[in-house]
Amino acid sequence: MxxxxxxxxxxxxxxxxxxxxxxxxxxxxxxxxxxxxxxxxxxxxxxxxxxxxxxxxxxxxxxxxxxxxxxxxxxxxxxxxxxxxxxxxxxxxxxxxxxxxxxxxxxxxxxxxxxxxxxxxxxxxxxxxxxxxxxxxxxxxxxxxxxxxxxxxxxxxxxxxxxxxxxxxxxxxxxxxxxxxxxxxxxxxxxxxxGQTDEEELGAPYADVDDFLRAYVDGDASVEEAGDSAGIGEETARRLVDLYQRSEHKRKTPPYPGFGR
The missing domain is CATH 3.40.50.620 (HUPs)
Structure with missing residues:
Protein backbone atom coordinates (compact mmCIF):
# COMPACT_ATOMS: atom_id res chain seq x y z
CA MET A 1 0.00 0.00 0.00
CA GLY A 195 19.76 -16.24 9.20
CA GLN A 196 16.75 -14.75 10.99
CA THR A 197 14.21 -12.72 8.99
CA ASP A 198 11.16 -10.84 10.27
CA GLU A 199 8.65 -12.10 7.73
CA GLU A 200 9.61 -15.74 8.22
CA GLU A 201 8.96 -15.40 11.95
CA LEU A 202 5.71 -13.51 11.46
CA GLY A 203 4.52 -16.04 8.90
CA ALA A 204 3.51 -13.50 6.25
CA PRO A 205 4.93 -10.56 4.25
CA TYR A 206 4.72 -7.19 5.98
CA ALA A 207 2.28 -5.92 3.34
CA ASP A 208 -0.18 -8.66 4.35
CA VAL A 209 0.49 -8.22 8.05
CA ASP A 210 -0.17 -4.49 7.76
CA ASP A 211 -3.39 -4.98 5.81
CA PHE A 212 -4.62 -7.44 8.40
CA LEU A 213 -3.77 -5.20 11.37
CA ARG A 214 -5.39 -2.16 9.75
CA ALA A 215 -8.61 -4.10 9.36
CA TYR A 216 -8.55 -5.96 12.68
CA VAL A 217 -7.01 -3.39 15.07
CA ASP A 218 -7.74 -0.03 13.46
CA GLY A 219 -11.06 -1.11 11.95
CA ASP A 220 -13.84 -3.25 13.34
CA ALA A 221 -13.33 -6.32 11.19
CA SER A 222 -13.55 -9.82 12.58
CA VAL A 223 -10.59 -12.18 12.33
CA GLU A 224 -12.13 -13.81 9.29
CA GLU A 225 -12.98 -10.50 7.59
CA ALA A 226 -9.54 -9.06 8.27
CA GLY A 227 -7.88 -12.23 7.00
CA ASP A 228 -9.91 -12.12 3.80
CA SER A 229 -9.13 -8.44 3.19
CA ALA A 230 -5.42 -9.12 3.66
CA GLY A 231 -5.52 -12.22 1.49
CA ILE A 232 -4.11 -14.50 4.16
CA GLY A 233 -5.36 -17.84 5.39
CA GLU A 234 -7.23 -18.41 8.62
CA GLU A 235 -4.22 -20.03 10.30
CA THR A 236 -2.01 -16.98 9.66
CA ALA A 237 -4.80 -14.59 10.69
CA ARG A 238 -5.31 -16.38 13.99
CA ARG A 239 -1.56 -16.48 14.59
CA LEU A 240 -1.39 -12.69 14.19
CA VAL A 241 -4.33 -12.23 16.56
CA ASP A 242 -2.60 -14.48 19.07
CA LEU A 243 0.59 -12.41 18.80
CA TYR A 244 -1.41 -9.21 19.25
CA GLN A 245 -3.21 -10.48 22.34
CA ARG A 246 -0.21 -12.14 24.00
CA SER A 247 1.98 -9.05 23.56
CA GLU A 248 -0.44 -6.64 25.25
CA HIS A 249 1.78 -6.54 28.34
CA LYS A 250 4.61 -5.09 26.25
CA ARG A 251 2.50 -2.08 25.31
CA LYS A 252 1.63 -1.15 28.89
CA THR A 253 3.53 -0.08 31.96
CA PRO A 254 4.04 -2.92 34.47
CA PRO A 255 0.82 -3.66 36.40
CA TYR A 256 0.52 -2.98 40.11
CA PRO A 257 -2.26 -3.41 42.71
CA GLY A 258 -4.35 -0.26 43.06
CA PHE A 259 -5.20 -0.43 46.79
CA GLY A 260 -8.43 1.39 46.00
CA ARG A 261 -6.68 4.39 44.43
Missing amino acids: QVEKKRVDEYIHETTDFIARKVDEAGAEGVVVGLSGGIDSATASALAVEALGADAVHGLVMPTGVSDDENMSDAERHARDFGIGYDVVEIQPVVDAFLDGHPNGVDDTEAVGNLAARVRMCYNYLVANEDSLLVLGTGNRSEMLVGYYTKYGDGGVDILPVGGLYKTEVREVARELGVSEDVVEKTPTAGLWE
Whole structure:
Protein backbone atom coordinates (compact mmCIF):
# COMPACT_ATOMS: atom_id res chain seq x y z
CA MET A 1 0.00 0.00 0.00
CA GLN A 2 1.56 3.25 -1.12
CA VAL A 3 1.06 6.36 1.02
CA GLU A 4 0.14 9.63 -0.69
CA LYS A 5 3.03 12.10 -0.85
CA LYS A 6 0.95 14.77 0.89
CA ARG A 7 0.35 12.45 3.82
CA VAL A 8 4.04 11.52 3.95
CA ASP A 9 5.02 15.21 4.03
CA GLU A 10 2.48 15.87 6.78
CA TYR A 11 3.80 12.96 8.79
CA ILE A 12 7.39 14.15 8.48
CA HIS A 13 6.40 17.65 9.57
CA GLU A 14 4.38 16.38 12.54
CA THR A 15 7.06 13.92 13.63
CA THR A 16 9.98 16.33 13.42
CA ASP A 17 7.99 18.80 15.52
CA PHE A 18 7.28 15.97 17.98
CA ILE A 19 10.96 15.01 18.30
CA ALA A 20 12.09 18.61 18.79
CA ARG A 21 9.34 19.23 21.36
CA LYS A 22 10.08 16.10 23.40
CA VAL A 23 13.81 16.83 23.48
CA ASP A 24 13.10 20.39 24.60
CA GLU A 25 10.58 19.29 27.25
CA ALA A 26 13.15 16.87 28.69
CA GLY A 27 15.85 19.55 28.76
CA ALA A 28 18.01 17.20 26.70
CA GLU A 29 20.76 18.06 24.25
CA GLY A 30 19.64 15.66 21.53
CA VAL A 31 19.13 11.92 20.98
CA VAL A 32 21.08 8.68 20.81
CA VAL A 33 19.93 5.93 18.47
CA GLY A 34 21.05 2.39 17.80
CA LEU A 35 21.80 1.96 14.09
CA SER A 36 21.22 -1.55 12.77
CA GLY A 37 21.60 -1.01 9.04
CA GLY A 38 17.86 -1.54 8.58
CA ILE A 39 15.08 0.74 7.42
CA ASP A 40 13.52 1.53 10.80
CA SER A 41 16.65 2.87 12.49
CA ALA A 42 17.59 4.66 9.26
CA THR A 43 14.20 6.39 9.08
CA ALA A 44 14.04 7.26 12.77
CA SER A 45 17.53 8.75 12.75
CA ALA A 46 16.89 10.66 9.51
CA LEU A 47 13.78 12.19 11.10
CA ALA A 48 15.87 13.16 14.13
CA VAL A 49 18.44 14.87 11.89
CA GLU A 50 15.61 16.75 10.18
CA ALA A 51 14.22 17.80 13.57
CA LEU A 52 17.38 18.61 15.52
CA GLY A 53 20.29 18.83 13.12
CA ALA A 54 22.96 16.16 12.70
CA ASP A 55 25.08 17.47 15.56
CA ALA A 56 22.32 16.61 18.03
CA VAL A 57 22.03 12.97 16.89
CA HIS A 58 24.49 10.33 18.07
CA GLY A 59 24.52 6.84 16.60
CA LEU A 60 25.63 3.56 18.11
CA VAL A 61 26.46 0.58 15.89
CA MET A 62 26.48 -2.46 18.18
CA PRO A 63 27.34 -5.73 16.43
CA THR A 64 27.45 -9.18 17.97
CA GLY A 65 29.10 -12.31 16.65
CA VAL A 66 25.99 -13.14 14.58
CA SER A 67 25.53 -9.66 13.11
CA ASP A 68 25.63 -9.47 9.33
CA ASP A 69 28.70 -7.54 8.17
CA GLU A 70 26.71 -5.91 5.38
CA ASN A 71 24.13 -4.60 7.83
CA MET A 72 26.82 -3.10 10.04
CA SER A 73 28.46 -1.53 6.99
CA ASP A 74 25.10 -0.11 5.91
CA ALA A 75 24.57 1.33 9.39
CA GLU A 76 27.88 3.19 9.22
CA ARG A 77 27.21 4.35 5.65
CA HIS A 78 23.81 5.69 6.65
CA ALA A 79 25.39 7.63 9.51
CA ARG A 80 27.91 9.19 7.15
CA ASP A 81 25.22 9.98 4.56
CA PHE A 82 23.22 11.96 7.14
CA GLY A 83 26.19 13.47 8.97
CA ILE A 84 25.52 11.52 12.17
CA GLY A 85 28.45 11.05 14.53
CA TYR A 86 28.62 7.45 15.68
CA ASP A 87 30.57 4.89 17.68
CA VAL A 88 30.97 1.18 17.02
CA VAL A 89 30.57 -0.87 20.21
CA GLU A 90 31.30 -4.59 19.99
CA ILE A 91 28.81 -6.05 22.47
CA GLN A 92 29.63 -9.75 22.05
CA PRO A 93 32.12 -9.72 24.97
CA VAL A 94 29.39 -8.30 27.22
CA VAL A 95 26.88 -10.91 26.05
CA ASP A 96 29.48 -13.64 26.62
CA ALA A 97 30.17 -12.34 30.13
CA PHE A 98 26.48 -12.64 30.97
CA LEU A 99 26.34 -16.18 29.58
CA ASP A 100 29.54 -17.22 31.34
CA GLY A 101 28.05 -16.04 34.62
CA HIS A 102 24.94 -18.18 34.25
CA PRO A 103 25.25 -21.16 36.60
CA ASN A 104 23.60 -23.68 34.29
CA GLY A 105 24.53 -22.30 30.86
CA VAL A 106 22.05 -21.12 28.24
CA ASP A 107 21.10 -23.12 25.16
CA ASP A 108 18.26 -20.97 23.83
CA THR A 109 18.85 -18.93 20.69
CA GLU A 110 15.92 -16.60 21.30
CA ALA A 111 16.90 -15.91 24.90
CA VAL A 112 20.46 -15.07 23.86
CA GLY A 113 19.15 -12.82 21.09
CA ASN A 114 16.95 -10.96 23.57
CA LEU A 115 19.93 -10.62 25.89
CA ALA A 116 21.86 -8.91 23.10
CA ALA A 117 18.96 -6.49 22.55
CA ARG A 118 18.97 -5.62 26.26
CA VAL A 119 22.73 -5.06 26.26
CA ARG A 120 22.21 -2.59 23.41
CA MET A 121 19.56 -0.83 25.47
CA CYS A 122 22.04 -0.48 28.33
CA TYR A 123 24.63 1.14 26.08
CA ASN A 124 22.01 3.50 24.64
CA TYR A 125 21.12 4.69 28.12
CA LEU A 126 24.74 4.87 29.22
CA VAL A 127 25.43 7.34 26.40
CA ALA A 128 22.09 9.10 26.98
CA ASN A 129 22.85 9.67 30.66
CA GLU A 130 26.41 10.73 30.03
CA ASP A 131 25.57 13.26 27.31
CA SER A 132 22.07 14.40 28.37
CA LEU A 133 20.29 12.73 25.45
CA LEU A 134 16.99 10.93 24.94
CA VAL A 135 17.00 7.38 23.58
CA LEU A 136 15.36 7.41 20.17
CA GLY A 137 13.43 4.22 19.53
CA THR A 138 13.12 2.63 16.09
CA GLY A 139 10.08 0.36 16.42
CA ASN A 140 7.17 0.69 13.97
CA ARG A 141 3.44 0.12 14.48
CA SER A 142 3.45 -3.32 12.86
CA GLU A 143 6.06 -4.58 15.32
CA MET A 144 4.46 -2.86 18.30
CA LEU A 145 1.06 -4.47 17.66
CA VAL A 146 2.36 -8.03 17.32
CA GLY A 147 5.01 -7.69 20.02
CA TYR A 148 7.87 -8.21 17.60
CA TYR A 149 10.49 -6.55 19.77
CA THR A 150 12.33 -7.25 23.00
CA LYS A 151 10.80 -5.94 26.21
CA TYR A 152 13.39 -3.69 27.88
CA GLY A 153 15.58 -4.23 24.82
CA ASP A 154 14.73 -2.35 21.64
CA GLY A 155 11.45 -1.61 23.44
CA GLY A 156 13.37 0.29 26.14
CA VAL A 157 13.37 3.81 24.70
CA ASP A 158 12.19 7.36 25.44
CA ILE A 159 10.39 8.26 22.20
CA LEU A 160 9.21 6.30 19.14
CA PRO A 161 9.13 8.56 16.06
CA VAL A 162 7.97 5.80 13.68
CA GLY A 163 5.77 4.05 16.23
CA GLY A 164 2.64 5.29 14.47
CA LEU A 165 3.65 3.97 11.05
CA TYR A 166 3.10 0.50 9.67
CA LYS A 167 6.18 -1.09 8.13
CA THR A 168 4.97 -0.45 4.59
CA GLU A 169 4.44 3.23 5.47
CA VAL A 170 7.95 3.50 6.92
CA ARG A 171 9.30 2.69 3.45
CA GLU A 172 7.50 5.68 1.90
CA VAL A 173 8.75 8.06 4.58
CA ALA A 174 12.28 6.68 4.21
CA ARG A 175 12.28 7.37 0.49
CA GLU A 176 11.05 10.92 1.01
CA LEU A 177 13.85 11.53 3.51
CA GLY A 178 16.48 10.25 1.09
CA VAL A 179 17.36 6.99 2.82
CA SER A 180 19.39 4.76 0.50
CA GLU A 181 17.14 2.60 -1.68
CA ASP A 182 19.08 -0.57 -0.93
CA VAL A 183 18.31 -0.04 2.77
CA VAL A 184 14.64 0.66 1.97
CA GLU A 185 14.31 -2.59 0.00
CA LYS A 186 16.49 -4.75 2.24
CA THR A 187 14.96 -7.93 3.70
CA PRO A 188 13.92 -6.96 7.25
CA THR A 189 15.70 -8.74 10.09
CA ALA A 190 16.07 -8.14 13.80
CA GLY A 191 19.56 -9.62 13.52
CA LEU A 192 19.28 -11.47 16.83
CA TRP A 193 20.53 -14.76 15.41
CA GLU A 194 22.09 -15.95 12.18
CA GLY A 195 19.76 -16.24 9.20
CA GLN A 196 16.75 -14.75 10.99
CA THR A 197 14.21 -12.72 8.99
CA ASP A 198 11.16 -10.84 10.27
CA GLU A 199 8.65 -12.10 7.73
CA GLU A 200 9.61 -15.74 8.22
CA GLU A 201 8.96 -15.40 11.95
CA LEU A 202 5.71 -13.51 11.46
CA GLY A 203 4.52 -16.04 8.90
CA ALA A 204 3.51 -13.50 6.25
CA PRO A 205 4.93 -10.56 4.25
CA TYR A 206 4.72 -7.19 5.98
CA ALA A 207 2.28 -5.92 3.34
CA ASP A 208 -0.18 -8.66 4.35
CA VAL A 209 0.49 -8.22 8.05
CA ASP A 210 -0.17 -4.49 7.76
CA ASP A 211 -3.39 -4.98 5.81
CA PHE A 212 -4.62 -7.44 8.40
CA LEU A 213 -3.77 -5.20 11.37
CA ARG A 214 -5.39 -2.16 9.75
CA ALA A 215 -8.61 -4.10 9.36
CA TYR A 216 -8.55 -5.96 12.68
CA VAL A 217 -7.01 -3.39 15.07
CA ASP A 218 -7.74 -0.03 13.46
CA GLY A 219 -11.06 -1.11 11.95
CA ASP A 220 -13.84 -3.25 13.34
CA ALA A 221 -13.33 -6.32 11.19
CA SER A 222 -13.55 -9.82 12.58
CA VAL A 223 -10.59 -12.18 12.33
CA GLU A 224 -12.13 -13.81 9.29
CA GLU A 225 -12.98 -10.50 7.59
CA ALA A 226 -9.54 -9.06 8.27
CA GLY A 227 -7.88 -12.23 7.00
CA ASP A 228 -9.91 -12.12 3.80
CA SER A 229 -9.13 -8.44 3.19
CA ALA A 230 -5.42 -9.12 3.66
CA GLY A 231 -5.52 -12.22 1.49
CA ILE A 232 -4.11 -14.50 4.16
CA GLY A 233 -5.36 -17.84 5.39
CA GLU A 234 -7.23 -18.41 8.62
CA GLU A 235 -4.22 -20.03 10.30
CA THR A 236 -2.01 -16.98 9.66
CA ALA A 237 -4.80 -14.59 10.69
CA ARG A 238 -5.31 -16.38 13.99
CA ARG A 239 -1.56 -16.48 14.59
CA LEU A 240 -1.39 -12.69 14.19
CA VAL A 241 -4.33 -12.23 16.56
CA ASP A 242 -2.60 -14.48 19.07
CA LEU A 243 0.59 -12.41 18.80
CA TYR A 244 -1.41 -9.21 19.25
CA GLN A 245 -3.21 -10.48 22.34
CA ARG A 246 -0.21 -12.14 24.00
CA SER A 247 1.98 -9.05 23.56
CA GLU A 248 -0.44 -6.64 25.25
CA HIS A 249 1.78 -6.54 28.34
CA LYS A 250 4.61 -5.09 26.25
CA ARG A 251 2.50 -2.08 25.31
CA LYS A 252 1.63 -1.15 28.89
CA THR A 253 3.53 -0.08 31.96
CA PRO A 254 4.04 -2.92 34.47
CA PRO A 255 0.82 -3.66 36.40
CA TYR A 256 0.52 -2.98 40.11
CA PRO A 257 -2.26 -3.41 42.71
CA GLY A 258 -4.35 -0.26 43.06
CA PHE A 259 -5.20 -0.43 46.79
CA GLY A 260 -8.43 1.39 46.00
CA ARG A 261 -6.68 4.39 44.43
